[in-house]
Amino acid sequence: MTLQKTYICMGIILGLCLGISSNALATHIRAGDLTIRRLNNNSLTYRITVVLYRDITGVPAGDGLIDFGDGTDNELVSSRSLGRTEDQLTEILLYQVDHIFASAGTYKISYFEKNRNPTVRNIEAPSDTPFFIESEFLINPALGLNSSPILLIPPVLQARIGQKYTINAGAYDAEGDSLSYRLTICKQGRDVPVQNYRFPDDPNETWTKEKEDCTQPGEFYIDPATGDLVWDAPNEVGEYNVAFFVDEWREGIRIGSVNRDMQIIVKDVLNLRPILTLPDDICIVAGETLTGTILAEDQIERICATGDRMPTLDLLTLTLINNIPFSTPSNAPNFTITGLQPPVGKEEGIFSWATTCNDIREQPYQFTFQVVDNPRPENPTENAKMQLGDMKTWSVRVVGPPPQNLTAIANESNNTISLNWDDYICGNVNSIEIYRKVGSFDLQMMCETGVPDYAGYEKVGSVEAGVTSFVDTTVEKGANYCYRIYATFALPEGGESMASNEACAFLPATLYMTNVSVTKTDETDGEIEVSWITPSDDTLPSPVTYKLFRAEGLFGKQNVQEISKTFTVAENSYVDKGLNTLRQRYHYWVEIYTGGTLLDSARIASQVSLGASSNLDEIRLEWEAHVPWSITSMDYPEHEVYRKEQGESDDLFTLIGTAQASQFGLQYVDKSTESNPLIFGQNYTYKVLTRGTYEYDPLPAPLENFSQELTTSLLDTIPPCPPILTLARTACESLVANEIDPKDDCIQNYSNNLTWEDATDAECENDIIAYYVYYSEQIAEEKADFNRIDTVLVRNYEHINLPSLAGSYAVTAVDESGNESALSNIESQDNECTYFELPTAFTPNEDGINDTLIPFRCPRFVKSVTFEVFNRWGESVFKTDSNINIEWDGRDKNGELVSPGTYYYNAEVIFYRLNPEDASESFTGWIQVIR
Known part of the structure; x- marks a missing residue:
């Protein structure tokens, strides 16, 4: 059944007109969600399912309005009751309809119901506020057809003042897509948030003061990975509505979002919630059997007060909520309650799952468990009988077994x-x-x-x-x-x-490089010792010679230089001198020649390059080398780390530790401790001795090579002083003298020139390595108003290719540790001589002269122009807002030439100005069309 849209303007929604039927009057909606499921593999037919939770004190359920988001008519859908929740206070309603989408695309499918529950505290006028949920869904054959996640757990768990509240939607995706969760504001219409909505932890309200453990502040959030919605902890009785999206991802693309709007009912009862304890999240190899014990316990006394006797639980029910459809019935997990009840306030369940290859997937399975207590029936007050619960999620990832016998x-x-x-x-x-x-x-x-x-x-x-x-x-x-x-x-x-x-x-090879070891670190007089192994075969044609080559970098053969020496068979090492081993890195290789002909070449081997990063109390060293041997071998796993302190001579390096390269990689952390204090402001120089091997018995081992020396210190937290900035301002006279004829290209590029000086202050460091340049098109007063546009190493900057001169600038200085100074003084200039002027006549007779209406000269500093022409009867004949040069050719909106005569125009011009309030100007006048 379809229904043509009838529009009813509802003043309570601030004038919003919604397409609703006058008989869609179901009220007192507590919660709901909307999901989409593909009905078969090859069609575009989908089933839309809306599940609502209705306060039974409201008007009985009526038809609901579903908008498919594809431009087709909305459809009224009748509800089907799924019964009531255990407390008999909420009815569960199901709305379903099948729909055929015309093509691939992104669709926002929504459900509208007229009224929410009337006593919601964080929504203004809730009984007059519509309930609206909207799920987004992508149909894209390139990504594979898809169904949205389904939400298996109903939002019916109640909360208690002072108790941590946790609930999970139990989202399950049949295709195994990645899911994430995010809070959103409840809505009352498409793209219309609920008026004056406040989250439960709104700092201006008293609904959330402290957590269950009495620490402050309290908090309200949804775990983006597991979907656990947590309120720790409610402070005031009432009903609160919250909403969230379950986002679905495939190949890094968001392909859908399921919307749930739910209600949390907070009461002040004498009961305390039970507490669940789950095993740690786990990974299991397919084919193995996973077992775990789920423990639920009643709280004996209040969390934030002692001595109050609470009734013990007679029965504790532990239920597996997440009924995931597994590949085969025999493969489904098994969950068995051990039956400790009664009489103790404790229960446990044994989870068992025999996994198979069909269970392997990237995303973990999320098993959500819930415990609900059963207070003593003889308790004298009804309030004390309200059931409370706890809910937690256990993540289990199933991975494939390793391939065998490689x-x-x-x-x-x-x-x-x-x-x-x-x-x-x-x-x-x-x-x-x-x-x-x-x-x-x-x-x-x-x-x-x-x-x-x-x-x-x-x-x-x-x-x-x-x-x-x-x-x-x-x-x-x-x-x-x-x-x-x-x-x-x-x-x-x-x-x-x-x-x-x-x-x-x-x-095996003919030649092997064995050593590239830095023996002296210096900017101009550094030294590297290079060694290699020559073949032992004496049958090679004579004469046999070798050539040694050096290149910059750890690999790549950049700036290659041949060492000016020819090596004989008896020579297998060389000390390369006069190098910049402080800043530059090098690699080497040897070539063998017989009779002047190249026979073979060794693989390149680089020096060991040492780097460092600092923290407040530690210095982290990392090193790398591009070599044909292994420097992470289990045969020689220990690399030695040496250090000398500021002012000590070169021969006073001390061994401070070893790095287990085969386990933790090429790194070492020198941490300041009581026995090894590192002093702020003092320099420390390090070098590393690496050990490596070809893992080939005929070759020697270990191969030992030193890195270059590296001097560093603890993290510097003192920023440089802010620079002193100067902006070279452009005079209007210089612009007028260089006007561009409008018949030429009117694209005008301007530039602003900045220079600055370093400030000198005893409280600032001067270890500046770069400057950040900040810019705003308008007035700016603080850093948040600016955008960083460039990083420069010098104290000047030309900002080019600008549409105007207006803008604000600031610069900051950055030191070696990444500390950034405060902003410099802010320098600004405006476009003082804006210009826009139109002629009073033009001749659109297609003679190539004055055929179009364009401004006198080029408009100066104009961002946009909305230009409209009227005839003498006030009728609009031409309008443009896409061309600042207008270029009206004398034709009307239908493309017909207008009659000669006088026409009137209105031009709304937006200029580039420093102050947005000065940007808009109106121009009116008349134009004579002459033929």
Whole structure:
């Protein structure tokens, strides 16, 4: 059934006209949500479901109005009662309708009901405020057809003053899309928020003073990951409405949002809520069985007062709410109550789930448990009998098992490495991802999927499901290559497996670099010792010589220089001098020649580059090197960290610790302690000795190399002084003297020139490394009014390609630690000589001369022009708001030439001005059209 829209203007909604039927009068709505489900795989037919919760003291339910958001007629839908809540005070109503959408697109589907519950405290005039929910839904075949998440848990849990309130919507997405949660303001119409809406923790109200544990302030929030809605804790009796969205994501794109508007009923009762205790969130490998104990306990005494005797619970009911549809009935979790009741106020349940490959997905399963108490029936007051509960969510992620029996075999004849592995155990696998690094790494996987970035592997390939081999053709001789693989699973569920075992293979070479060690750190006289291993084969054609090459950076062969020395077979090391080892980084390689012909080249090896970042009480060191050997090997895992303090001689470096590179990567934290105090303002110089190996027995190990020396200090928290800024102002006379003829291009580019000086103050540091430039088109008085437009290293700046000169500027200074100064003085200038003038006649006769109406000269500092022409009877014949040069060709709105004569115009011109109140000017006049 469809209904043509009848528009009723409702003054109580501030003049908003809503398309509603006069018989849609169901009232006293407490809560509701709207979801969408696709009915089959290939059609655009969807089922819209609205579930409402009605206070039974209101008018019985009537028809509800659903807007499909696609321009088709709204539809009145009859309700079906699903019964009442356990307290018999709320009726649950179901509205459903099927709808065919014409095409792909984004649709906002909404439901309108006339009146809310009349006693809601955080909504002004609730009985006269409509109930409106609106869910957004994307139909996009490129992302796959989709159904919205469904909300499995009804919003019926009541709250008590002073007690933490937690509820969860139990959102479940059939396709396994990622879900997130966010609060929103309750609505009374499309894009119309409830008037004067306030959240329960509004600081101007007394509804939330302190938490359940008596700490302040209280809080109200929704967990963006689990969807737990928490109010800790209500302070005043009443009904409060809150709303939130469950956002659905696929491939990083938000494809839908389900809206729930719900009511929290707060009472002051003698009861205390029970408390649930769940296991920690967990990850489990598909094929394993998960078990866990869920414990529920009654509170013996009040949280914020002692000595008040509370009746114990006779019965505690623990229920699994989240009835997730699993792949097969035999695969569904099992939840068994152990039956500790009665008489103790305690109950527990045993959760068990035998997982399979079909349960693998990227997003965790969220099992939401609820406990509701049952106060003693003989309690003399009805108020004491109100049931209270607790709700918590247990997140369980199911990941794929690792691929098995990966092997790697080097093929020296063609410089490749062949990988093989067993067919993957799960049939729903999508692909096998292949990762590689030089040298082995002891990856300690704690249910972590894929290959983490910190392990240093890089992706080298991917094969389809069912393929069990791969040939790596991108390897080079002279390195030990180590591989791991893992499985991925198709979207929308997605998910990954854990990584396989590591498999390594070594490709022998003729030459091997072994050392690139910094022996002296200096800006002009630095030194690096380079070593290599030459082949022992004496059958190579004579003469055999070697050449050594150096390039800048850790890799890439930039600015290559050949060392001016020819090396013989007996020479295998060289000290490279006169380098900038303080600021620059270098890498090296050796080439072998026989009879002047290049025979082979060693793989490049870089120096160890040391970096540091500081905190208030620690200095974090990190280092890297691009070398053909492993510096994270389990065979030589310890790198040594040395330090000397300010003023000490070069030979007084002290070993302060070792870094376990094979476990924690190439890093070390020098933390200030009682036994190792680091003093603010004092410089510390560090260097690191790395140990590495080719993991190939014929080659020596360990290979030891020093980084450059690095001097740093604890985090500097003192910002520089604000600079002193000067803005070069542009005189109007210079602009008038350079007017542009309007027949030419009227695009005018202006520029503002800034210069500044560093301030000198004993309380400021002068370790400035850069300046931030801030700009606002209008008047600005503080930092929040500006936008940062650039970072410069010098004390001047030209702001170019501007449509006007108006603007405000400020600069700040930034030091080596990232401290930013306060704003400089603010310098501003306005467009003092704006200009816009029109002629009084033009000749649109298509002779190429004066055929269009354009301004005299180019409009100066004009942002926009709304220009309209009227004939002598006051009829509009032409209008434009898209061209500041107007360019009227003498034709009317229908494209017909207007008759010669006098016409009148009105021009509303917006100029670029510093003060927005000065920006608008009106121009009126007459124009003679001459033919």
